[in-house]
Amino acid sequence: MTGGVFHFRPDDRYHAFITCCEEAAYGGGHLSGIPVAVKDNISTKGIMTTCASAILWGYVPPYNAYVVDRLKSEGAAIVGKTNMDEFGMGTTTENSAFGPTLNPIDTGRVPGGSSGGSAAAVAAGMVRMALGTDTGGSIRCPAAFCGIVGLKPTYGRVSRYGLIAYANSLEQIGPMAANVSDVNLLMSIITGHDPRDSTSYDQPYHHVPDPDIHGLRVGVPEEFFGKGVDPRVASVVWDAISRMENQGAEIISCRMPSMSAALAAYYVTCTSEASSNLARFDGVRYGPGADPKKQWHEAFQERRREGFGKEVRRRILLGTFALSSGYYGKYYAKAQTARQEVRDDFRRLFREVDVLAGPTMPTIAFKLGEKTDPLSMYLSDVLTVPANLAGVPAISVPCGTSEGMPVGLQIMGRWFEDERVVDAAFAFEQGGAS
Amino acid sequence: MIEEKDVEHIAELADIGMERSELAEFTAQFNEILDYFGVLDQAWTEASSEVEEYNIFRDDEPAGSLSQEDVLANAKETEDGFFRAPRVM
Numbered sequence: 001m002t003g004g005v006f007h008f009r010p011d012d013r014y015h016a017f018i019t020c021c022e023e024a025a026y027g028g029g030h031l032s033g034i035p036v037a038v039k040d041n042i043s044t045k046g047i048m049t050t051c052a053s054a055i056l057w058g059y060v061p062p063y064n065a066y067v068v069d070r071l072k073s074e075g076a077a078i079v080g081k082t083n084m085d086e087f088g089m090g091t092t093t094e095n096s097a098f099g100p101t102l103n104p105i106d107t108g109r110v111p112g113g114s115s116g117g118s119a120a121a122v123a124a125g126m127v128r129m130a131l132g133t134d135t136g137g138s139i140r141c142p143a144a145f146c147g148i149v150g151l152k153p154t155y156g157r158v159s160r161y162g163l164i165a166y167a168n169s170l171e172q173i174g175p176m177a178a179n180v181s182d183v184n185l186l187m188s189i190i191t192g193h194d195p196r197d198s199t200s201y202d203q204p205y206h207h208v209p210d211p212d213i214h215g216l217r218v219g220v221p222e223e224f225f226g227k228g229v230d231p232r233v234a235s236v237v238w239d240a241i242s243r244m245e246n247q248g249a250e251i252i253s254c255r256m257p258s259m260s261a262a263l264a265a266y267y268v269t270c271t272s273e274a275s276s277n278l279a280r281f282d283g284v285r286y287g288p289g290a291d292p293k294k295q296w297h298e299a300f301q302e303r304r305r306e307g308f309g310k311e312v313r314r315r316i317l318l319g320t321f322a323l324s325s326g327y328y329g330k331y332y333a334k335a336q337t338a339r340q341e342v343r344d345d346f347r348r349l350f351r352e353v354d355v356l357a358g359p360t361m362p363t364i365a366f367k368l369g370e371k372t373d374p375l376s377m378y379l380s381d382v383l384t385v386p387a388n389l390a391g392v393p394a395i396s397v398p399c400g401t402s403e404g405m406p407v408g409l410q411i412m413g414r415w416f417e418d419e420r421v422v423d424a425a426f427a428f429e430q431g432g433a434s
Numbered sequence: 435m436i437e438e439k440d441v442e443h444i445a446e447l448a449d450i451g452m453e454r455s456e457l458a459e460f461t462a463q464f465n466e467i468l469d470y471f472g473v474l475d476q477a478w479t480e481a482s483s484e485v486e487e488y489n490i491f492r493d494d495e496p497a498g499s500l501s502q503e504d505v506l507a508n509a510k511e512t513e514d515g516f517f518r519a520p521r522v523m
Binding site: 058059060062063195198260261264265267268275279282283284285286287288289290291292293294295296297298299300301302303304305306308313314316317318320321324330331334335338373374375378 | 436441444445447448449450451452453460463464466467470471473474475492500504505507508509510511517518519520521522
């Protein structure tokens with residue numbers, strides 16, 4: 001069979017989707033007939049794409065993102081657009097204009113974010129695989145919280161063409177699935193050179209995961225088990241790391257001093273980039289419209305106040321401030337120095353070890369409504385942002401439970417060694433996960 | 435320490451729109467977050483390694499683009515094939 005229509009009328013009790021495509025056409029190829037969900041910040045021609053924001057309600061892209069063209073050309077059935085934190089800004093999927101997604105493992109808890117809808121759709125068995133995007137952990141966090149696998153590829157490995165930008169220098173589209181093999185399969189489909197993304201690197205991904213990790217040098221930075229990391233989560237992850245040792249890996253303690261400023265560097269950088277990227281949402285070219293009878297600034301301010309949620313407005317304000325005259329040197333310039341220190345730390349460590357391992361998230365999934373204070377929400381990204389600041393690949397693979405909730409093991413690798421990171425996760429999944 | 439009038443000014447710069455009733459909350463959160471950003475001051479006293487950045491240019495080759503119809507399809511207000519925007523003056 002080379003093509004057909006996939007009928008998708010799910011019981012979306014976890015509110016994983018913003019848009020469902022009831023009749024999803026598919027063709028032939030490596031993903032023929034496989035239902036795939038796509039995060040709602042990735043452009044899909046003819047299918048509404050909102051970034052979970054009221055300001056984009058009704059926007060129907062006139063073109064496909066590179067990754068969507070790739071999915072379609074390999075026969076995937078794109079069955080819907082998944083819920084997320086508005087424009088990717090959040091760690092819980094509660095910042096969606098259309099209401100939160102629930103964690104399928106415990107509906108009183110969040111699925112993580114910002115790709116929470118994609119993670120929940122996979123965890124609930126509604127789709128076999130999904131695309132997410134990861135700016136500071138937005139694939140890995142929900143993968144960890146929902147007990148699935150998620151990969152943030154090396155920066156440049158997957159084209160960002162058609163991804164509605166939030167923080168260009170940090171974000172990557174990546175695969176999410178219930179197991180490493182499906183993540184590997186989806187990764188092989190979405191990579192490739194795309195001249196329409198000037199940061200796209202011509203290094204295709206064709207890989208058969210290898211579960212042999214004998215002699216793999218696994219660095220464990222002590223900062224990944226530092227302040228703020230729940231000791232119960234830390235203990236589950238240490239157990240996982242010792243299982244990797246039993247499988248033949250060499251475990252090496254190390255330090256990553258740049259971690260102390262990494263989170264601040266991340267938030268200064270992403271809010272600065274967001275303040276510029278989100279300037280385009282003025283209601284004129286897409287979205288709800290801006291009253292042409294009003295004055296320019298008045299009309300835009302009105303539209304943006306109504307159309308953006310509080311977290312989006314907060315980040316635009318922070319970024320505008322960080323880039324403003326008199327503060328640029330104090331915030332943005334220093335953040336770039338701190339970012340360079342993170343890169344330097346990775347470069348140094350990757351001379352001594354092959355991969356780095358630690359928890360994906362410092363805690364298990366939060367209860368719905370638990371995180372109300374923005375700063376405490378930001379702090380939960382502390383273990384995922386270093387990979388984005390440096391651009392290295394990082395995967396989250398389920399490694400046990402704490403209080404009945406999944407815990408993710410994070411494995412980070414050298415630039416453009418996504419394959420090695422996948423292998424390490426595969427080995428763990430095959431031999432050490434139980 | 436950032437004051438309410440500073441937040442109001444930034445909101446104006448960003449065209450973000452700000453209700454009076456929101457100012458206190460935004461200002462308090464702003465200060466809490468900026469206080470945390472202070473870690474950038476303490477952490478790196480010694481000079482960081484510099485990486486030289488350079489541009490790689492592509493050839494300027496004409497290529498296809500979206501049709502005017504496609505581009506205007508999502509706009510609420512259009513006129514004679516153009517977007518209609520609020521008054522500038």
